[in-house]
Amino acid sequence: MKEDWGKEAGNIIARWARKHSLWVLAYGTGCGAIEIPPTMTSRYDAERFGITGMATPRQADVLLITGYLAVKTLKRVIRTYEQMQSPKYVMGFGSCTINGGMYWDSYNTIKRLDDYLPVDIFINGCMPRPEGVIDGFIELQKLIDSGQANGWKKYQDNLEWYRTNQKKVIKNWKMPDYNW
Amino acid sequence: MDTSFNLWILLMPFVGALVGLTYMGIGRRIIARVQHRYGPPIFQNIVDVLKLYSKKTAITHGVMFHLAPTLAITGTISTLMFLPILTGPHGIYLFSFKGDLILLMYIMVFGCLAMALGAGQSGNPNSAIGVSRGLSQMVGYEAPFVIAMVTLMVQFNTTSVHDIIKAQDSFVHWNMFQSPFAFIAALFAFLGFMGNKPFDVVIAPAEIASGPPSEFGGKYLALMQTNRGMFAFVKLVLYVDLFMGGAANFVSLLAKTFFFYLIPLFVGIVNPRFRTEQAITFFWKWPTVIGLLGFLMVIL
């Protein structure tokens, strides 16, 4: 009973802390990368929500994928995601990550990001404006707070499924094992 | 005495970490205001550290990587233990009667070396580059720093921090007024110490992916961030002790340390980044010359 209480308190604190400190690794593919600077700097100032850019996946909590993903890029994105420490969240940014967007019939761009990575939240638009991005982050915070942002768990549990999808497009699978 | 002594020994690291992290949060806030932003809450850094502690996984690259944050924080806490934090009748001295300024100057390096070793074992070339830059830059700012320290030691003919504090009994006798050249030289070195903007080539996130800590994540990074806050506190207290005659109570300690914290912060806000060799040559030019002037003042 007492242990449970302690655990619960710890969880609350942890959730609160995670919610208010989102370290973002912006994977700037495609045109979406240009939307990140205004989001972070003076005009929209995402830092007031505790959102900060990070340089390496080891330190980051949120993987922000800004735009279409070619197969070649997808491989790197998966690698980057797997290097992040749990709990970690993926944000799909722009319609390209949702359904391929304007590259819907391209032979080399993936159509659904959530087939390959557990996306916690999508932001639609082509491109979404910084307001949209911040809105997305706030939604993410809500999800974290309610414990619904558990993509990393899904990824662990359904690794087989994700791997099958990933290997379908990435022909030459030469990657180190996933260590979570 | 004894219980409070033991209590302070246990508490001081936490106090130091909290104060240091809060100062950093305030610093971020100030930077944000200067940049016309709203800025994060002032406890943002503490939240960040808490979040890092709550990370569920962590990876290690080996023994040294695993030990590095522990050793680093060991070094910092040990430094703290040999530093007089509050002076006066209700002072917090910890073990500071068992070591002098030379010990402090050397034991401060312990944690940095451990960090460098851990960064080395991470196997990331960026980390190694960061360490290489950091150590090089350290040789740079050590010149004015050492000159200032030696000036103080010779001026008061002692190497004990206590005696130096004792010699600054009143406001006008503060070393920042009594030996201004040494103070200025030490202040320049302080900019390098704090690793704020003009001299942040070590962690330069856009170039070398945050440098030495680039492979650290989760609990390791949490420990390192704690260490960073604590180490900032240690450096601030050391400077307060040396140049402002220490502090008699917590309010004045916070005020004085905050004053010192602001200086590199404001310098950093308005300056771009130096390259390593620029930083070194910068330190070896004017700050060193000013420090030598301080020498002349003491000798003559």
Added chain:
Amino acid sequence: METIPLILLILFGSALLSYVIGKINFVLKVGVALAGILVSGYYFLQLYGQAQSYTFRLLGFDIIWRINPLSWFFGMLIFGLGILVAIFSTSYMKNKERVDFYCFALCMTIASMFGIVVSGDLLSFFFFWEIMTWASFLMVIYYRYEAQAAGIKYFVMSMIGAYSMLIAILMVYAQLGTFSFDALASGWSDFSVSFQIALFVLFAIGFGVKAAVMPLHTWAPDAYGMSPAPFSALFSGVLSKMGIYGFALLMFVFGAGKLAGSVTTIHGVALPSYILAWFGALTALIATLIAVMQDDAKKLLAYSSVGQLGYIILGFSLNSSMGTTAALFHAVNHTIFKGMLFLSIGAVFYRTGTRKLSEMGGLISNMPYTFFVVLLGIITMAGIPPLSGFVGKWLIYEALLEKQMVLLAVVAFMASTAAFLYCYRLIFTIFLGQRPPRFDDVKEVPWTQRAPMLLLSLLTIYLGFYPYGLLNLIGQAESTVMGLVPMNLSQSILFNDLGHVSTIAVMNTVGTVFVIVFVLFNTLYKRSRKVGLKDIHTSGEVPGPEINLHYATDFYQPFSRSIRYVLERSADRLYGQFANNLEGFFDVLRYVYTGNAQTYALFVIMFLAMLLMFTNWLI
């Protein structure tokens, strides 16, 4: 039989014996050498606290061999490291060619060094000094083909030093008519000031070459680098200390430290000593800066050795009890950590076959013990508490500040800071970072190599915790031999008028804090997952084998740009040019011998004519 001649006999005998019967098999030659060193070490231990002396006449000169606390102190270094090096060599030299030669030179070197420290007169001092020179020369040229330049440079510079010392010795002899130290000690103050200064300079050159004081250091990096690794340890750890012993004799036993007569004094130190102090300090700084730029592990250590010896000389030249204590303590430290580091580099070389820092990396998981030793070694070398290196550094700074020598103190501090750079470079490029695939199967070295290194590591921890015993020994040497009042000692704290530091408190604090943090950190959190070496942040790219992820080449490139003024100038090149010009001059001169009979005949006639013209000179 007297102990001192007995020890010398055993050592020289085992040198010859191991060479002669070493032709038979490996175990014998190494066994004989090791046994010789061990037995003589045993006899040496029995000399502790005794004041034996053994005199005889040779060629009409009085030869005195004696032992006193100072000799014992240096003898302790010789035998301590000598035995460990001999043990290390047993496996290191296995399957190498010319082991008999190696054992011979090793025993000869140890014997001659012991001869130096027990010499009570300048003649036998010089005699053993020369034996030491050529015995170590044999060791430098052990890897013969590539070692020629290093060997000849070493030998020639040693000879210059030795001859300068010889002139000084003979000048003393001409004045006093005896070689004995005691006579010199009592007679020194009667010399005229200029004579004293001349002696001081000549002796300082002689000892300075061995102690590698800049600008007489140029042989050291090559010689240290070229000799076999165990011997490099002995070379840098003990052999260079003979120069230091020489300085100890010069400054305190002979009494050059307090030059009698009217010599300018600066900060209470006579001018020549003060200049020597600057030489020491600048050696420490410049050698350190050069060491930072080395890519050869042994050369790096060699330059660092030069720098550390600069500290020791700085300590001696202060002519105070604190400075001397600092110098002697640092000498012991230097022996310990240079022994550790050179042996470890030897161990790495033994397994990998390379000394190039840029070719290695990531060996920590293969050679954890060696890594541990190097780690402790660099912590000591950098002078970071709580290991013994800090005590030495602390003593030196206190001694400098005591004399109010601010600039020297700053230079010494700076050198110590710059030392962090090469320390880190050494450990990082060998043991940390990415491992080249060809070293994947490297194993830890055998126990015969591990044990000496670990013993030395224990020693440095012990001395860092409790330096009192050693300081007491130094105090004895100072009060009985060197004519100084030893610094006040307390069992628990190091102190002088200026400050104090409690090594025990430091060690305890660091230890306790570490244990607490370590336990908390490891119990509160789950074990972390070990990942592979290449599993690092590379912007998502999976690095292939062709991608270099180890930053080891040009490690301090920005730094080298900012100190290029130092690096551009090289005493070595200067000497090379000087020697070339000199040889060019000789080349011109040798045409006196034209090979022409008429010219020679003309010489004879001219000689005769000249003599006849200046007959007055001959009467």
Added chain:
Amino acid sequence: MSDTLQKEEQIKASINAAFRSAKVSIQRKGRIIVEFRGGILPAFASYLKEYLNFKHLSMISGVDWPEDNQFELVYHLWSYEQSIHVMVKVRLDREAAKTKTLTPLWEHAETYEREIHEMLGVEFEGHPNMRDFILEDWDDLPPMRRDFMTREYVDEVYEWRKGREDAQDVRQTIAEQYNTEVPNFNNEDK
């Protein structure tokens, strides 16, 4: 008119004199088209570079002509002195598409050739570094060939999100929207 085209005529004359098989035409002022069959000769390229001063290789592009069963490679060269743009058009057989590399003359030709190799499947003999360029581990038909069926490939490899089932060619959509004919995509108006 004639004197304004003087430089171009000179170049045409000198190319014709040196290389009989080259068909040179002046398209307009400052633009010359040279047509070649059977792959570019490095000798010709170096002649242009060294003697006629076309120092700059702007780009190499490739066109698929399934009608003629040929690939066309277009080398765009530029002369800074004369401000003339030469397009060297080279026709290759589709089955045995092979030509010499130009990397010895222009190092940056490497990238263009890699791309053309990847997209069209043209071999460049002597190319120093024929790694994958954009498509990693592509094992299908080179995608820029006209006979590569993009839509089929996409349907087969990727999974559609619901709501795209009725997606059609955007040109079709535009045509429907504006009530116009679907444009003819063949390149007959050359």
Added chain:
Amino acid sequence: MYFDPVLMIALPLFAAFLIPLLGRVSKEIPKYVPVVMIGFNLYESIMMLPHSMVKPIIVIIAAWKPPLGINLTIGALGNVLALIISLVGFVVAIYNVRFVQKEPTEKYHMLYMLMVAGATGMVLTGDLFNLFVFLEITSISSYALTAFIRDRNGAEAAFKYLLIGSLSSTFVLLGIALIYGTTGTLNMADIAEKIQHVDSKITIVALILLVTGFGVESEMFPLNGWAPDAYSQAPTAIGAAFGGIVVKAGVYALARLIYTIFNFQGVFFFILIMGVITLLIAEMSAIRQKQLKRMLAFSSIGQMGLVLIALGLATVRGVEGGLFQMFNHAMIKPLLFLSAGYLVYYSGSKDISDLDGMGRKKPLLSFFFAFGAFAIMGLPPLSGFWSKFIIISETIRGGFVVVAALALFGSVIEAVYYLRVVGRLYFKQPNESEKTKYVHASAILAMSVLALVVLFAGLFPDMVMSYLKPAATELVDKTAYIKAVLTAGL
């Protein structure tokens, strides 16, 4: 028990002229005659040593007492030098047994015998004119031996030697004539006694003539032009013998002149200065030599310079050092020459640069060379150390610090060039894998004897010095010598 010392000169001379006759009988016998004869000399000089140490042995020939008759005066000095000469002679003779293959071998052995006999005569005689006669015997046999390898270079070297040697003989003869004219006697002791009453203007001229004459044999600069060529062009063994025998006799004569016969103090300083100049110029020339034997020749001159410095000091201790140095040089230089001879023979070239890697191919020879080099550089515990030490020590005691420094500078140069050769031997990869040629046991024996003597003398210098001390005393304190000679017949 020793035989009549006259036999030391007479027997070799006699045997020398017997050799061609014996050569008719058998080719083998002449080879062993020098070994036996010089072996006898060796025995003789060792046996006489205890006696001559006490007081000079005066041998009166044909019952004419000194100062009237010709007599042999075997003082400590003469005996020590005779010992050195016979020891070197003996060792070289052993070496000669197999080394000399070139015809006519019996002439070679004859000339060699003559040379040794002449040199022995020079150091034993008490008569100035006899000295000249023996000098001529030695010189003429040396000229012939220099040209023994009958090629262009040998002839040229011999001619140079002959030219300068004849000049020197002329001067010596002139000097002797002057002395005889003024004092009316040829006995050295007697001259020393009487010359004090003669006008110094005449005697100084005699001195100058004699110094010039003997300076040639003792390789004093600038009279040593013959030496490099002669050393390097003569057969190896003869080169060794020059250093060990001829030059020693020349130095003996010079020492006798300036110490015993004449009474000029300035000449000592002159000799000292000439010694330094000789030393420096020789070492400086040696460092630039490309041929091994020429280098050794210059080194030899340099060593003699050191001996001259010692003689110039005019103190007992200094002369002791000088004698010790002569002894060392006499032992080490043949060692070097003999091993160098074989090395040159095997490498097939006289150049130093062709000696690469001989340490691998010829370990024993290279070891002997390196040993000799270390000994001559003056490294303890080899004997070169002590002699150099004593000389430098006395130089400084005499107040000539600059001279000592220059001499040591010369030593450093010496170390450089010897180390370069040793470096060639050991540090360079062999050019090609050489078929091993056999080094004959007699050569190994000869070199081993020399090396052992050097090592022994280095380890127990007192033993050697105890014999040198009376010799030096005799030289410096001439009254005892004069008295002993002049009272011999009474």
